Amino acid sequence: MKPFDYFSPASLTEACGVLAQSGNDARILAGGTDVLVELRKPSAHSPKSIIDISRILSLKGITETGDSIVIGALTTHDEIYRSQLVARYASLLRSAVATIGSPQIRNRGTIGGNIMNAAACADTVPPLLALNAHITLKSVSGERELALADFFVKPYVTIARKDEVLTGIRFPKLDPGVRSSFVKLGRRNALSISRLSVAVVLRINSANVIEEVRIVPGAAFPSWQRVGEAEELLVGQHPSREAFIKAGKKVSEIMISYSGRRWSTEYKEPVVAVLVRRALELCVSQEKTA
Amino acid sequence: MNTVAISVTINSRRYQLMIKPNVTLLEMLREELGLTGTKCGCEVGECGACTVLLNGRPVNSCLVLAPQVDGQEVVTVEGLAQGKSLDPLQESFLDHDAVHCGFCTPGILMSAKGLLDHSSNPTEVEVRTAISGNLCRCSGYQQIVDAIKDAKQTTDQKEKRRVHADTKT
Numbered sequence: 001m002k003p004f005d006y007f008s009p010a011s012l013t014e015a016c017g018v019l020a021q022s023g024n025d026a027r028i029l030a031g032g033t034d035v036l037v038e039l040r041k042p043s044a045h046s047p048k049s050i051i052d053i054s055r056i057l058s059l060k061g062i063t064e065t066g067d068s069i070v071i072g073a074l075t076t077h078d079e080i081y082r083s084q085l086v087a088r089y090a091s092l093l094r095s096a097v098a099t100i101g102s103p104q105i106r107n108r109g110t111i112g113g114n115i116m117n118a119a120a121c122a123d124t125v126p127p128l129l130a131l132n133a134h135i136t137l138k139s140v141s142g143e144r145e146l147a148l149a150d151f152f153v154k155p156y157v158t159i160a161r162k163d164e165v166l167t168g169i170r171f172p173k174l175d176p177g178v179r180s181s182f183v184k185l186g187r188r189n190a191l192s193i194s195r196l197s198v199a200v201v202l203r204i205n206s207a208n209v210i211e212e213v214r215i216v217p218g219a220a221f222p223s224w225q226r227v228g229e230a231e232e233l234l235v236g237q238h239p240s241r242e243a244f245i246k247a248g249k250k251v252s253e254i255m256i257s258y259s260g261r262r263w264s265t266e267y268k269e270p271v272v273a274v275l276v277r278r279a280l281e282l283c284v285s286q287e288k289t290a
Numbered sequence: 291m292n293t294v295a296i297s298v299t300i301n302s303r304r305y306q307l308m309i310k311p312n313v314t315l316l317e318m319l320r321e322e323l324g325l326t327g328t329k330c331g332c333e334v335g336e337c338g339a340c341t342v343l344l345n346g347r348p349v350n351s352c353l354v355l356a357p358q359v360d361g362q363e364v365v366t367v368e369g370l371a372q373g374k375s376l377d378p379l380q381e382s383f384l385d386h387d388a389v390h391c392g393f394c395t396p397g398i399l400m401s402a403k404g405l406l407d408h409s410s411n412p413t414e415v416e417v418r419t420a421i422s423g424n425l426c427r428c429s430g431y432q433q434i435v436d437a438i439k440d441a442k443q444t445t446d447q448k449e450k451r452r453v454h455a456d457t458k459t
Contacts, residue, residue: 001312001313001314002312003291003310003312004291004311004312005291005292005311006291006292006294006311006312006355006357008294008357008358008360029355029358031353032353032354032355032358033335033350033353036314036335036352036353036354036355037334037335037353039312040333040334050311050355052355052357052358054358078347101335101423102335102338102422102423102424103348103401103404103419103420103422103423104335104338104341104348104349104350104353104401104423105335105350105353105423107344107347107348107349108349108350108353108354
């Protein structure tokens, strides 16, 4: 590892101060599961300073405030997995973090790091988008909250400024009775990078009609997005295998309209469609919680 | 580059160290402290050979920067045995021939220890999940899984053996 200056601010205010002074050549370190791998690459541009925020306890933990759940940026995947609040109000996020890396990675890796690293395969992002999550960024010049949907430009690129630190994620609780799911296809179960994933939130009313659906594929688009065209096909319909197959095919069609046909299309085209159908079916097979 | 003063508890012993920040916990354990039981495998968090317990939870020591363990508690494979008496988990590994070449063993022991400390009677699925971040290049997984599942029983048997020996004398 190349040399760097190391800072470990004890508070968020101190962290913002150090970031503001470090200019463009600083890297924020949280759980380190992505950053340390990068730092060790001989070819990589290495930052002049590492700002270790892992000591800032105020950035840890999961709380509920009224209708929302707030997750501190430093909360680990394992802590999210073990949270009763997440299990109750955002079960698709719990399913997603369970698939990340290995137990060792889940004990260190943080939700904030997963978002800020912005890899196309980041497993917390599709569920958070399906939950309509907002994030808070802080710097010496103030704080701003923005929709996660507006945050990503392309893989590994976000609209965060160099002097900003992600402090937390907020999303509305899913109503009891609203179902949600996350499915992922990797090369194996442990330590696999998502080849493709799908997060779904589905609301079916008492007349067994789909009232609302949100479908967010992962690792499929140049940047993450809900697939409104497929969602429209489902709203007002009864949940059925045929309807879910149609929605899956639509997602696949939209994906190709962005990516064009390339070497991986032959594989991804049917797989995305099947994953969408499976995610929807998984929602329907769940017991209603209320 | 600055050096950083840290204070860390490793295997119940307190260390005060001055270290360079571009050193991983793994490098610090092996190179600075001579605790070479922890193995260096892939150095990208894929193989689990470097697994240690950090505040009671298994982590890849290759993905932790040494200054990050300031004020924390680390347990390595050297911390399992109490004096000359092996940990029941280690006894169970011997009983089940769960060690082939041995390179993955320290990491797998620490992943298993992290599991057994929190759930004393794990299911096979829990055991397999707990070691899913550890690769065994000899592919001796079955013996490893059996050893971890039986670790508690090994403790009970030892207890029985001891009681038996006591009544004999």
